[in-house]
Amino acid sequence: xxxxxxxxxxxxxxxxxxxTLLGTFVLxxxxxxxxxxxxxFIDPVxxxxxxxxxxxxxWTLEGYRRVFQDxxxxxxxxxxxxxxxxxxxxxxxxxxxxxYPMSIPQFVGRKVFNTLFVIxxxxxxxxxxTYLLISNMGLIDSPLALILPGAVNVWNIILARTxxxxxxxxxxxxxxxxxxxxxxxxxxxLIPLCKPIIMVLVLYQFVGMWNSYFDAMIYLxxxxxxxxxxxxxxxxxxxxxxxxxxxxxxxxxxMAKIAEQLKYSTIVVSSLPLLIMYPxxxxxxxxxxxxxxxxx
Amino acid sequence: MNRxxxxxxxxxxxxxxxxxxxxxxxxxxxxxxxxxTIVFKYLPxxxxxIAFQDYNNRKGIWGSDFIGFAHxxxxxxxxxxxxxxxxxxxxxxxxxLWGFFPPVILAIIMSRIRSAGxxxxxxxxxxxxxxxxxxxxxxxxxxxxxxxxxVNQLLGTSxxxxxxxxxxxxxxxxxxxxxGAGWASIIYTATLSGVSSELVDACNxxxxxxxxQILNIDIPTLKPIMVIQFIxxxxxxxxxxxxxxxALQTDLNRAASEIIPTYVYKMGLQIGDYSxxxxxxxxxxxxxxxxLITVNTIVSRLNEGxxx
Numbered sequence: 320x321x322x323x324x325x326x327x328x329x330x331x332x333x334x335x336x337x338x339t340l341l342g343t344f345v346l347x348x349x350x351x352x353x354x355x356x357x358x359x360f361i362d363p364v365x366x367x368x369x370x371x372x373x374x375x376x377x378w379t380l381e382g383y384r385r386v387f388q389d390x391x392x393x394x395x396x397x398x399x400x401x402x403x404x405x406x407x408x409x410x411x412x413x414x415x416x417x418x419y420p421m422s423i424p425q426f427v428g429r430k431v432f433n434t435l436f437v438i439x440x441x442x443x444x445x446x447x448x449t450y451l452l453i454s455n456m457g458l459i460d461s462p463l464a465l466i467l468p469g470a471v472n473v474w475n476i477i478l479a480r481t482x483x484x485x486x487x488x489x490x491x492x493x494x495x496x497x498x499x500x501x502x503x504x505x506x507x508x509l510i511p512l513c514k515p516i517i518m519v520l521v522l523y524q525f526v527g528m529w530n531s532y533f534d535a536m537i538y539l540x541x542x543x544x545x546x547x548x549x550x551x552x553x554x555x556x557x558x559x560x561x562x563x564x565x566x567x568x569x570x571x572x573x574m575a576k577i578a579e580q581l582k583y584s585t586i587v588v589s590s591l592p593l594l595i596m597y598p599x600x601x602x603x604x605x606x607x608x609x610x611x612x613x614x615x
Numbered sequence: 616m617n618r619x620x621x622x623x624x625x626x627x628x629x630x631x632x633x634x635x636x637x638x639x640x641x642x643x644x645x646x647x648x649x650x651x652t653i654v655f656k657y658l659p660x661x662x663x664x665i666a667f668q669d670y671n672n673r674k675g676i677w678g679s680d681f682i683g684f685a686h687x688x689x690x691x692x693x694x695x696x697x698x699x700x701x702x703x704x705x706x707x708x709x710x711x712l713w714g715f716f717p718p719v720i721l722a723i724i725m726s727r728i729r730s731a732g733x734x735x736x737x738x739x740x741x742x743x744x745x746x747x748x749x750x751x752x753x754x755x756x757x758x759x760x761x762x763x764x765x766v767n768q769l770l771g772t773s774x775x776x777x778x779x780x781x782x783x784x785x786x787x788x789x790x791x792x793x794x795g796a797g798w799a800s801i802i803y804t805a806t807l808s809g810v811s812s813e814l815v816d817a818c819n820x821x822x823x824x825x826x827x828q829i830l831n832i833d834i835p836t837l838k839p840i841m842v843i844q845f846i847x848x849x850x851x852x853x854x855x856x857x858x859x860x861x862a863l864q865t866d867l868n869r870a871a872s873e874i875i876p877t878y879v880y881k882m883g884l885q886i887g888d889y890s891x892x893x894x895x896x897x898x899x900x901x902x903x904x905x906x907l908i909t910v911n912t913i914v915s916r917l918n919e920g921x922x923x
Contacts, residue, residue, distance in 0.1 A: 351755065416647060416648065426640060448660070451676075471651045471652050502639055552862070
C-alpha cells in the first residue's frame, strides 16, 4: 500500500504524527540497549557517581574480566548450550514425527489424538502435581527434567502439520506405489522438503530453552548443573554477585559499586549468543509467526 | 501397505485393518509424543487429586486422607483471597488494555514507510527485545531503577521504585510493551501487506484522506486478526507472565506483586503446603478455562459468528 502520490496538508500532519510516535518507540528501545552496552565498559566508581562518561580514562574491560573469570558463568554457558541444543533437537524430532500421521486425513484416531494434544494447551496439572511427578520419577537434579516435560509442543505440531499439508500428496502416493514405508517416505522425501519449518521449530525451541529459568530453578539443585539464566539470576535479580567476582574490592561501598557495574557486563555476555544469531535468523522467526497465523 | 484398500464389513474391523497395515504411524510416529504427553501432562492432571486430600509425602497420593473441598474453602475465605484475585486481574487486564493497541498502531504506521531499507532496519530493532530473557529483562529493570541507577541519576533523586507497590504494575506493563509490542506487530504488518492496491487506488480516486484510508481500509482489514489476538490474550488472563512477576517481586512490593501463580509457587515449593497450593492452582486454571470460553462466546456473537 504505497501507491499514494499526493498528500494534503492534513494527510502530512497525520503522517508526521505517526512517524513521531514510531520514532519515540524506536528511541525508547534503542536508548536502554545502548546504555547497557556503554555502561558495561565504564569504571564502576565513575558509573555510580556520574553515569556514562566518554572520557577514555574511565573506560575499562574490568567488568568483562570479572564475568569471564567466574567459573560458574562459564559453566552456565556450557550447560545452557548443551540443554538448549539437545532440547531443540529432541523436541523438534518428536513434534515432526507426531505431525506426520496427523496430516493424513484417513489416519484412524486422528480426532482423538488431536483432542488429547489440544486439551494440554489450555489445561494442566499445574505446579505441584508436575513437581511431585518429576520428583517421584527421580528426575530432580537431572537435566532430563528440563528436556522431557516440554518436548511435546502442541503449537509446533500444528505448525508442522500445516506445512506437511502444503506438500503435494502425489509425492506420497508415488512413494507408496514404489513400495516405500511411511518411515522411508518421511525421512527420504518429506523431511528434505521441510527445511524451512524445521529451522523455525529448532530456533524457537533453542531460544525458549536458552531464556528459561523457572524449571531449572525448581528441578536442579546441584550448582554445577545450573544453566546460565540461573547463574545470572543471582547477580542481576538477587543482587548477590558471585564472591570471587568482587573479592578484590577494598570495602563494602566499593563492592556495591562493582556489583552494580558488573550487572551490565553480565547482561551483555549472557545476551551475546542470541544477539549474534538474531539478525541471521530473523526471517525464520518472522516466518514462524506467519505460519502460525495461517491456520490457528 | 495400501491404506486405500476398502475390503472389510464393519467399520471397526476396517479401522483395525487400517491400524495393522499402518502400524508404523502409531508406533514410530505417534508413540513418542503420545507417551510424553500422557506421562508429563495427563499424569499431573491425575495428581490434581491431592487438591482434595490432606496430602502427606510419606503416605503418597494413594494413602493420603480425602478431605473434599476444604482447601478451596480455606483459600476462598482467607484474607489473601481478595487481594490475590484483585492483583492478578488488575495486572493482566490493565496489561491487556494497555498492550493491545500499540502493536496495531505500530503496524499501521510502518505500512506507510516507503523506503524498504528503513522499514527493514526498524523491524530488526523493534523485534529484538522479544529475545531478551525474563531474567535479563528483570535485571535491566532492577538495575535501571536502582537508587544509584541511571533513572535516578537523570532525575536527581534516589528513590527505590522496586520497593514501591504502586510502581509495580506500571513497571511490569510498560516493560511488557517495550519487550513485546514490536514482535506482536508482525502479524498485523503481514496482514496489511496483503491489502490489494486496487482498494487503495479506489480510495485515492475518491479523494479519501490518509486518516479516512486508515479508518476504512486498514482497521477493517486488521479486525479479524485483532479479534483472534484478543481472545488468545483473554485466555491467558489468569496465567499471565508469572516468571517476570516472580523475578520482579520483592518483600516490599508484595502488596501488588503477589498474584495467584506466585502464591501457588510460594505456598507449594517454599512453604511446602502441597495440597493447598494445588487447590489454589486448580482454582486458577478452572477460572482461566471459563474465561476463555466466555470471551470466545461473546466475541463470536459480536463478530457474526467468528470466534476461534
